[in-house]
Amino acid sequence: MTEKKVRALCLFSGGLDSMLAVCLMKKQGIAVDGIVFTSTFYDLTTALKSAKQLGINLIQKDFTTDIIGLIKDPPHGFGKGINPCIDCHALMFKRAGEYMKENGYDFLCTGEVLNERPMSQNKKSLRVVAETSSFGDYLLRPLSAKILPPTQMEIDGIVDREQLEDLQGRGRKRQMAMAKDFGLTSYPSPAGGCKLTEPSFAKRMKDLKEHEGINNLKNIDFLKIGRHFRFIDGTKLIVGRNHSDNEYIIANVNKAENYILHAANVKGPFAILPKKSxxxxxxLACSICARYSDSQENEATIIRVKFLEDENLVSVMPMQQEQINTLLI
Ligand code: SF4
Known part of the structure; x- marks a missing residue:
C-alpha cells in the first residue's frame, strides 16, 4: 500500500519568508500549494512571480468583503496606516483553514518570523492570530518553529521539527543564506504590496470611512488616483494629476451622480464633484480645477461644468496654494 503524501497549504505573499517556508516543506518531501488572498488593496504581482519561480500551484481567494469588514471595526486595532494586520492575519488563516479542510490538506504553514514585524509577529500576536483563526492547531511556522512550542504536526511526526528553523528578529542575513542554499535566484525586497499600510492611501481611506463610508468599491478604487480634497461642508473633490488619472476619471465616474469639471480655455485636469454639492x-471646485490647469496664477480661467448633457461655463480665479493645502486630504 502506498503511503498518503503529506500536503501543506502555505499562506503565500511571495516574499522571501513565504518562499523559504515552501522550500522547508518541500525539503521534507511535503507537497505544498500556496494560497493568496486578493482584494483591491493587495497587489498580486509578487505572489504570482514567486509561485512561478517555485513551481507551486497558487490558489487565489477573494478577500474583499472580509477585509472591508475588518477595516470598519478591527477588534485588535490598526497598525501605522489603516492596516488591521492582526485581525487580517487571523481571518486569512481562518479562510485558509476552511479551504484546507474542504480540500484535504494536512496543515497550514506561513513564512512568519517571530519578532520580525512589531505589530503582527510578536509572540502575543502569533498566539492571538492562532487562537482567533480557530485553526491554531493546524498552523506551522517553519522559519521560527524551533523557538515556538511544538505543533501537533511535529508531535505526530508528519513534520520533522529537526529540519525546521529558529529564526527571529528583523535581520535578513540568515534568510538570504537560506535562499542561496535553496537556489532561489531572485526574490522581492521586503516592502509590502498592501495599500492599507501606505500613509497617503491610509489617510484617504480614513477620510472616506468617516464621510461616505467604505461600502462602495468604486469609491475605494478612486483613492488610488488623483488629488483628493475635502471641503468644510463635507463635499469631496477629486482632480486628476496626469493623463492616466484623467482617463481613469472619464472611464469610471458615475455620470448620473457627479459633475465633471474641465478647463475650457487652457489645458487642465478633469475633476469630479458630486452633483448634490x-x-x-x-x-471652490472650479477654482481648484483652475489652479491645476495651465492658466497663470492671477488669470481668470473658464471651467466647463458638465452634468450628463448639460454644460455650463464658469469663470474663476485659480485658488491660492495656501488655501489648497488646507483642503487636501
Ligand atoms: S499588510 Fe495588509 S494584507 Fe497584510 S496582514 Fe496587514 S492588512 Fe492584511
Whole structure:
C-alpha cells in the first residue's frame, strides 16, 4: 500500500519568508500549494512571480468583503496606516483553514518570523492570530518553529521539527543564506504590496470611512488616483494629476451622480464633484480645477461644468496654494 503524501497549504505573499517556508516543506518531501488572498488593496504581482519561480500551484481567494469588514471595526486595532494586520492575519488563516479542510490538506504553514514585524509577529500576536483563526492547531511556522512550542504536526511526526528553523528578529542575513542554499535566484525586497499600510492611501481611506463610508468599491478604487480634497461642508473633490488619472476619471465616474469639471480655455485636469454639492462648493471646485490647469496664477480661467448633457461655463480665479493645502486630504 502506498503511503498518503503529506500536503501543506502555505499562506503565500511571495516574499522571501513565504518562499523559504515552501522550500522547508518541500525539503521534507511535503507537497505544498500556496494560497493568496486578493482584494483591491493587495497587489498580486509578487505572489504570482514567486509561485512561478517555485513551481507551486497558487490558489487565489477573494478577500474583499472580509477585509472591508475588518477595516470598519478591527477588534485588535490598526497598525501605522489603516492596516488591521492582526485581525487580517487571523481571518486569512481562518479562510485558509476552511479551504484546507474542504480540500484535504494536512496543515497550514506561513513564512512568519517571530519578532520580525512589531505589530503582527510578536509572540502575543502569533498566539492571538492562532487562537482567533480557530485553526491554531493546524498552523506551522517553519522559519521560527524551533523557538515556538511544538505543533501537533511535529508531535505526530508528519513534520520533522529537526529540519525546521529558529529564526527571529528583523535581520535578513540568515534568510538570504537560506535562499542561496535553496537556489532561489531572485526574490522581492521586503516592502509590502498592501495599500492599507501606505500613509497617503491610509489617510484617504480614513477620510472616506468617516464621510461616505467604505461600502462602495468604486469609491475605494478612486483613492488610488488623483488629488483628493475635502471641503468644510463635507463635499469631496477629486482632480486628476496626469493623463492616466484623467482617463481613469472619464472611464469610471458615475455620470448620473457627479459633475465633471474641465478647463475650457487652457489645458487642465478633469475633476469630479458630486452633483448634490452646494453652489459655494461648486465654485471652490472650479477654482481648484483652475489652479491645476495651465492658466497663470492671477488669470481668470473658464471651467466647463458638465452634468450628463448639460454644460455650463464658469469663470474663476485659480485658488491660492495656501488655501489648497488646507483642503487636501
Ligand atoms: S499588510 Fe495588509 S494584507 Fe497584510 S496582514 Fe496587514 S492588512 Fe492584511
Amino acid at each position: 452646494s453652489p459655494e462648493s461648486l465654485e
